[in-house]
Every structure is written in C-alpha cells, then in structure tokens.
Amino acid sequence: MATIKDVARLAEVSTATVSRVLNRNGYVHPETKVRVAKAIEQLNYRPNDVARSLFKGRSKMIALFVPDIMNPFFPELARAVEDMTRQHDYTFVLCNTDDDPDKEIAYVEALKQKSLDGIVIVSSTMSGDYIKNFEIPVIALDRILHPSLSSVTVNNRAGSRQAVDYLKEIGCERIAHIAGPEHASNAKQRLDGYLDAVKEEDWFKYSYVEYGEYHFEEAKEATKRLLEKHPEIDGLFVANDLMGVGALKAAQAMGIDVPGQLSIIAFDGITLGETTSPTLTTMAQPIYKIGARAADMLIRQIEQQERTKQTEEFTVELIERESTKRRDGS
Amino acid sequence: MATIKDVARLAEVSTATVSRVLNRNGYVHPETKVRVAKAIEQLNYRPNDVARSLFKGRSKMIALFVPDIMNPFFPELARAVEDMTRQHDYTFVLCNTDDDPDKEIAYVEALKQKSLDGIVIVSSTMSGDYIKNFEIPVIALDRILHPSLSSVTVNNRAGSRQAVDYLKEIGCERIAHIAGPEHASNAKQRLDGYLDAVKEEDWFKYSYVEYGEYHFEEAKEATKRLLEKHPEIDGLFVANDLMGVGALKAAQAMGIDVPGQLSIIAFDGITLGETTSPTLTTMAQPIYKIGARAADMLIRQIEQQERTKQTEEFTVELIERESTKRRDGS
DNA sequence: GTGGTGTGTGTAACGCGTTACATATTATAT
DNA sequence: ATATAATATGTAACGCGTTACACACACCAC
Numbered sequence: 164m165a166t167i168k169d170v171a172r173l174a175e176v177s178t179a180t181v182s183r184v185l186n187r188n189g190y191v192h193p194e195t196k197v198r199v200a201k202a203i204e205q206l207n208y209r210p211n212d213v214a215r216s217l218f219k220g221r222s223k224m225i226a227l228f229v230p231d232i233m234n235p236f237f238p239e240l241a242r243a244v245e246d247m248t249r250q251h252d253y254t255f256v257l258c259n260t261d262d263d264p265d266k267e268i269a270y271v272e273a274l275k276q277k278s279l280d281g282i283v284i285v286s287s288t289m290s291g292d293y294i295k296n297f298e299i300p301v302i303a304l305d306r307i308l309h310p311s312l313s314s315v316t317v318n319n320r321a322g323s324r325q326a327v328d329y330l331k332e333i334g335c336e337r338i339a340h341i342a343g344p345e346h347a348s349n350a351k352q353r354l355d356g357y358l359d360a361v362k363e364e365d366w367f368k369y370s371y372v373e374y375g376e377y378h379f380e381e382a383k384e385a386t387k388r389l390l391e392k393h394p395e396i397d398g399l400f401v402a403n404d405l406m407g408v409g410a411l412k413a414a415q416a417m418g419i420d421v422p423g424q425l426s427i428i429a430f431d432g433i434t435l436g437e438t439t440s441p442t443l444t445t446m447a448q449p450i451y452k453i454g455a456r457a458a459d460m461l462i463r464q465i466e467q468q469e470r471t472k473q474t475e476e477f478t479v480e481l482i483e484r485e486s487t488k489r490r491d492g493s
Numbered sequence: 494m495a496t497i498k499d500v501a502r503l504a505e506v507s508t509a510t511v512s513r514v515l516n517r518n519g520y521v522h523p524e525t526k527v528r529v530a531k532a533i534e535q536l537n538y539r540p541n542d543v544a545r546s547l548f549k550g551r552s553k554m555i556a557l558f559v560p561d562i563m564n565p566f567f568p569e570l571a572r573a574v575e576d577m578t579r580q581h582d583y584t585f586v587l588c589n590t591d592d593d594p595d596k597e598i599a600y601v602e603a604l605k606q607k608s609l610d611g612i613v614i615v616s617s618t619m620s621g622d623y624i625k626n627f628e629i630p631v632i633a634l635d636r637i638l639h640p641s642l643s644s645v646t647v648n649n650r651a652g653s654r655q656a657v658d659y660l661k662e663i664g665c666e667r668i669a670h671i672a673g674p675e676h677a678s679n680a681k682q683r684l685d686g687y688l689d690a691v692k693e694e695d696w697f698k699y700s701y702v703e704y705g706e707y708h709f710e711e712a713k714e715a716t717k718r719l720l721e722k723h724p725e726i727d728g729l730f731v732a733n734d735l736m737g738v739g740a741l742k743a744a745q746a747m748g749i750d751v752p753g754q755l756s757i758i759a760f761d762g763i764t765l766g767e768t769t770s771p772t773l774t775t776m777a778q779p780i781y782k783i784g785a786r787a788a789d790m791l792i793r794q795i796e797q798q799e800r801t802k803q804t805e806e807f808t809v810e811l812i813e814r815e816s817t818k819r820r821d822g823s
Numbered sequence: 824g825t826g827g828t829g830t831g832t833g834t835a836a837c838g839c840g841t842t843a844c845a846t847a848t849t850a851t852a853t
Numbered sequence: 854a855t856a857t858a859a860t861a862t863g864t865a866a867c868g869c870g871t872t873a874c875a876c877a878c879a880c881c882a883c
Binding site: 209210211212213214216217222224231232233235237238239241242245246249252254255256257258259272273274275276277278379408412415434435438439440 | 539540541542543544546547552554561562563565567568569571572575576579582584585586587588589602603604605606607608709738742745764765768769770
C-alpha cells in the first residue's frame with residue numbers, strides 16, 4: 164500500500180502539501196493540486212485511517228448494542244443504524260449483549276481502546292454509576308436507560324392504552340395482558356398503559372397480568388397459564404409481537420379460535436406478525452425511523468461536540484390484521 | 494486517558510519495559526514487573542489499540558458482509574460470527590450489501606483503509622477480477638463466490654434431492670419447485686438437487702419450476718402463478734424458508750389446504766418456520782455452526798498467516814413439521 | 824582470565840497522517 | 854514605497870505503542 168510519502172515524492176512536494184490536498188484545507192496552488200491529484204491517482208493511494216485515528220483520537224466508528232440480533236425486532240433497527248452510519252462514512256460495529264451488564268461493560272471498555280466515537284444502545288441493565296462515567300456520546304434507543312442519556316423511543320404508554328381501547332371498542336369484555344420483563348422501561352410503560360385502560364373496569368383483576376420475558380417460549384407458557392386460569396378472557400394485549408406470536412400459538416394449541424373466541428393485539432410491528440395465520444394486529448413502531456434517528460442524533464453529537472441531552476418520542480400506529488375481530492354485541 | 498508514558502514515569506522505567514510487561518515478551522525483572530503492574534492498576538491504564546494497529550498494520554477487526562440483515566436467515570449467522578469474533582478479542586463489523594457489487598467494493602475499500610483483518614462474506618455478485626486481488630483473507634459463507642476463495646457451505650444439492658425424495662416418499666405425485674435467484678450458487682445447487690430427483694419422472698415438466706428472488710413477496714407471486722397454471726401439483730419444494738412461508742401464504746390465499754392438498758417443504762431451518770400455521774417442514778442447515786466455523790477459519794487464517802484455501806461442507810437435516818403430510822395411497 | 828550465554832533495561836526509530844510554526848513570495852492597502 | 858495581508862510550501866513535532874539495537878551485568882565454562 165502506498166503511503167503519503169510515496170505520493171509526496173512522486174508529486175515532488177512535502178507530505179504536508181499532500182495532506183492539505185487530501186483534506187481540502189490550507190492553501191495549495193491549483194497546479195500543485197493537480198500534480199498531487201495525479202500522483203494519488205497513479206499510485207491508487209488511500210490514506211491510512213488508522214494513522215488518522217491515532218492523531219485525531221477519533222475512529223469514525225460507532226457501535227450498536229442490542230440484547231440479541233436473533234430477536235426479530237432488532238435486525239430492522241440494526242439496518243437503520245447501519246444505513247445511517249454508512250451514509251456518514253462511519254463504520255458500524257454490532258454487539259450482542261444478552262442483557263448482561265458485564266458483557267456491556269466489557270464491550271464499552273474494549274471499544275474505547277479503539278477510539279470508538281459513540282454508541283447507540285438498547286439496554287435495560289446497565290448500572291447508573293457506570294453510565295454517568297461514559298466518556299463518549301451514547302444514545303439510548305427503544306428503552307430509556309438512564310435519565311442523563313439522550314434517547315429515542317416511542318409513546319409506549321399511550322400506545323398501549325390505545326391498543327386496549329381498541330380491544331374494548333371491538334367488543335372485548337375481559338382483557339388481559341402478557342407483560343414484558345419488569346426491569347425494562349418500555350415493558351413497564353406498556354403495562355402502565357394497559358392499567359390506565361382497565362383499572363377502572365369492574366371486571367379487572369391483577370391476575371389478568373402475566374409476565375413473559377420478551378421471548379416467544381416464555382410468552383407461550385405465560386399465555387397458557389393465563390388462559391387456563393381465566394377462560395373468560397376474550398381480549399389479550401401482549402407486550403410485543405414476538406410474545407404475541409407465542410400467545411397466538413398457545414391459544415391455538417388450547418383449541419381457542421383466534422380471533423373468533425379471543426382477539427390478540429401486540430406491539431412493535433415486526434414483519435413476523437405478517438407471516439402467521441392469522442396475521443397479528445399490532446401497535447406498530449416506526450422501527451426503521453427510530454433507529455435512523457438515533458444514529459443521526461449520535462453522529463450529530465459526535466461531530467458538533469454538543470453534549471446536550473436530547474429526547475425524542477415517536478408515535479406508534481395501530482395496524483389491524485387478522486388476530487382481532489369485532490364481536491357482535493348480541 | 495493515561496498513556497504508556499504516564500505508566501513508565503510512575504513506575505520509573507522506560508516505555509519499552511512497560512510494553513514488555515504488557516505483552517509478556519522480552520526479559521523483565523520480577524520486581525520491575527510488579528512496579529509496572531501497580532502503576533498500570535493505579536492509573537487504570539489501557540493500551541491504545543489504534544497506536545498498536547498503526548504499528549502492526551492489523552486492527553483485530555473482522556467484518557461480515559450479508560445482503561440484508563433484515564432477511565431472517567442472517568441474524569443467526571451474524572450472531573455466530575459475532576460470538577466467535579468476541580471470543581478471539583476481535584471487533585465485529587456488519588455490512589449490508591443489498592447484493593450490490595458496487596456497495597461491496599466500496600465497503601472493502603473503506604475497511605482496508607482501517608486495516609481490517611478479514612471478511613466473512615455472503616455474496617453472489619462480486620466480479621472474479623476483483624476477488625482475485627483481495628489483499629486480505631476472505632471466507633465465503635453459505636454461497637460459493639469464487640473458486641479461489643475458502644468457503645463454508647452445506648450440501649445444497651444432496652439436501653434438496655433428499656427433500657424431494659421425502660415428498661415422494663409421503664405420496665406426492667406432482668412435485669414442483671420454487672427456485673431462488675439464478676445467479677446465487679446455492680439456489681442453482683438446490684435447483685439441481687430438485688432436478689436430480691424429478692427429471693426421470695414421466696410427469697416432470699420444466700414449467701414445474703418457477704423463480705422467486707429469495708424474497709417473501711416474489712415467492713408468493715411465483716407460487717400463485719405456478720398453482721394457477723398447474724393445479725395438479727401436490728408437493729412443493731421451495732428454495733428457502735422465507736420463500737416457503739410466502740408459498741404457504743399463497744396457497745392459503747387460494748384456498749388450498751396445506752398439508753391436506755399440498756405438502757410444502759423448504760430449506761434453511763430458520764425460526765420463522767416454527768411460527769407459521771402450519772409450521773414449515775424444512776431441510777435445516779446448522780446455521781449457527783457454519784457461521785461460527787467460517788469466523789473461526791478466518792481468524793485462523795489471519796493469525797497463522799496461512800493462506801491455503803479451505804472448503805468445508807456441512808450437512809442439512811430434515812425437520813418434519815406440519816406443512817407436509819403422508820398421503821393415503823387410496 | 825577470557826569468552827560465551829542469559830538477564831534486564833534504556834534509546835531511538837518506526838508506523839502514517841496532521842498541523843503548528845517558520846519562511847518565502849506575491850498581492851493589496853495606504 | 855512601505856506596511857500588511859494573503860498565498861504557498863516545507864520542517865518537524867506529535868499521537869502512542871512496539872521493537873531493533875546497544876549496553877551493562879551476572880554467571881558459567883575452560
């Protein structure tokens with residue numbers, strides 16, 4: 164690989180001049196510029212980003228931390244962040260944290276050694292003490308991780324309430340909730356939204372809430388427990404689509420017709436919900452948009468050095484599919 | 494951030510000695526080692542990987558190129574490669590290529606500037622001329638990209654034949670194929686496996702093969718075309734699971750009962766196939782294993798400097814689910 | 824005692840761009 | 854005409870580890 168010295172020699176200038184041509188700064192005589200450009204061309208020279216990073220202390224790399232890319236909610240988010248990253252000539256690093264704070268911290272430390280410029284993080288588990296001492300920009304995505312961090316999220320609580328109101332509206336009279344993990348801020352908000360909508364109902368009982376772990380299998384079992392305990396349930400709001408599919412499977416396995424006997428609505432709007440039979444009604448997040456926005460916000464913070472905290476909340480949208488059906492008020 | 498100089502000053506040694514302690518090479522007096530270790534501890538010193546990379550010309554980063562992480566086949570592969578990457582203290586870069594050769598090349602060039610150590614690539618589109626001039630180790634995964642590259646794949650042809658033989662075995666008498674994109678080597682092999690199994694049959698016609706693009710929607714339409722043209726079809730082998738789900742949807746939309754009237758078997762073994770109704774019978778690849786093996790092979794090539802070409806082929810396995818059913822030979 | 828080997832440590836060059844600073848020339852202002 | 858600013862380019866230090874090489878001393882062999 165040719166270096167800047169080779170270019171300088173060929174163009175008969177100093178490396179400083181070559182650098183000025185490369186970075187379009189400082190004064191360079193037009194003719195000199197042409198000679199340098201020709202030399203660069205001839206040698207097919209590309210500057211060494213590592214040397215640049217060493218000098219600048221910045222690497223033009225950002226990372227996305229997700230619990231597990233195999234969870235179908237995350238690929239679209241990853242895609243969005245990666246697209247934005249590339250558009251700004253950054254390099255995209257992906258880290259699976261398994262919601263394990265030790266792994267998260269190990270990643271952060273390892274990446275700091277590489278002069279990583281910033282992190283978009285989907286996490287609920289990091290300790291506040293650690294977060295306060297981040298030395299690089301961080302944007303929390305999908306879940307609020309700490310009040311001091313910038314974040315991009317959706318209106319989980321209002322959206323959840325809207326989901327439950329929709330179930331009521333189509334005639335459901337006993338509506339239960341399969342909740343996400345208690346430690347995740349968005350799961351908590353969705354639960355709150357559900358409670359907002361049902362706590363005044365005379366039929367409401369706290370045993371209408373079962374917990375799953377944002378996973379397919381756990382949700383299936385939680386749903387089974389719930390429906391065995393409460394066969395009167397005719398509407399189910401599930402904390403996310405992956406769990407919603409689990410709930411659907413559980414109901415079908417018990418011989419319950421969806422949406423005939425039970426309407427199910429979930430949350431997220433991932434593609435998976437379109438491939439089941441019946442397809443899954445959901446409160447769709449603008450997944451790609453929030454990912455892209457988080458990445459954009461991060462890069463802006465990196466490049467403008469402005470560390471002001473920003474929070475942005477997007478709105479979810481009801482998508483009616485086949486897992487919900489209007490009941491005749493016979 | 495403390496530097497090696499700070500450590501050297503505090504431990505009252507030269508930076509060379511600190512470096513020797515860090516890298517456990519050269520002679521260092523045990524007592525000196527302790528002093529240095531204490532200084533490192535006290536300053537919470539972490540070596541700057543960028544400076545290391547600059548000197549070594551290697552970055553301890555590898556990349557995975559996939560067409561699109563949103564395609565549900567890739568997250569598991571990505572997870573495998575990332576796990577292996579982390580185990581070896583490398584950093585994992587993810588690139589979505591959209592099967593666009595220009596994007597692929599732009600990525601390779603950009604990453605070379607960062608001293609990227611190697612690439613695991615899922616691609617069918619790169620030009621042979623370019624591939625031959627790669628200056629870094631590359632492992633082709635899932636699809637053979639060029640005869641000169643090491644690769645990790647599965648027995649696509651034999652596995653496909655096995656899939657079709659299975660359909661025959663359960664009593665299907667007219668078996669069609671929804672094929673993947675013609676330019677992808679694995680799609681070609683799967684088609685060949687299908688042809689191996691059916692070309693001697695007296696009922697076989699070339700119009701029993703329709704092409705989709707490894708996408709859900711295209712497969713749905715291809716299946717619709719096929720089944721409208723050939724209502725006698727009672728068995729369908731689909732080139733991958735994502736397309737298989739599309740085929741399932743198309744059949745259901747046409748009022749065809751799966752597996753009652755039509756048995757469907759696909760290929761890949763992704764989780765998506767477990768969430769549909771009926772669940773999808775498939776030839777499952779050991780997805781995680783091939784990803785992990787490719788990453789392992791790559792890192793081995795990087796660290797041992799051995800550029801010998803290696804190829805490895807894993808075996809697919811039939812997983813019977815609900816989309817296929819034995820027909821009574823009435 | 825002399826040569827050889829093993830141990831322990833420091834000096835300085837190196838990897839490759841970037842930029843502060845110095846110097847020189849030309850253009851503009853007064 | 855002289856001061857001042859703008860243009861043009863080079864020199865060298867810098868960022869931070871790594872390592873070739875030099876040097877010093879201990880120990881053993883003959």
